[in-house]
Amino acid sequence: SHIQVWQLLPESSAKVLPDYVPDVIKEDYYEACRIRDLSPKASATLARRCLQGMIRDFFGISKNKLKDEIDAIEELVDTNVFAAINTVRSVGNIGAHMEKDINLIVDVESGEAQLLLELIEQLIDDWYTIRKGKQDRLSKIKEMARLKKEQKDKGDQNNVSE
Secondary structure (H helix, E strand, O other), X not given: OOOOOOOOOOOOOOOOOOOOOOHHHHHHHHHHHHOOOOOXXXXXXXXXXXXXXXXXXXXXXXXXXXXXXXXXXXXXXXXXXXXXXXXXHXXXXXXXXXXXXXXXXXXXXHHHHHHHHHHHHHHHHHHHHHHHHHHXXXXXXXXXXXXXXXXXXHHHHHHHHO
């Protein structure tokens, strides 16, 4: 009889993504982490889907091909980040598209799939977490301004009634 070995905890190396990351991106990321060792090629394909979802959501860019979407953000991201994003696309393509020669098998290693997932995590930090921090700070400043104006208006009313 065959004995199957599985890891009890944790299910994967996935980081818990914040609520402000769209669910569809989180689901693809978590699944890519879960299958990284079982099917690195499928994991890379899901990382590619995460990337496409992030570009569409964060930058509001949607074109027919991921390559065109990536080209559209070239001026908006760091050169090294742009190169890394292109790597996710090309490695993810191995799983997403059949090679012209169907006998040519290009494999993706588990460690390579992990590198792609780490880039997705970095981009979530760089794009979503930093934006959320800015939004939170600006909201606090607006709220402070509102409270100060309220206090000033009350003070003005008190001075009038004396």
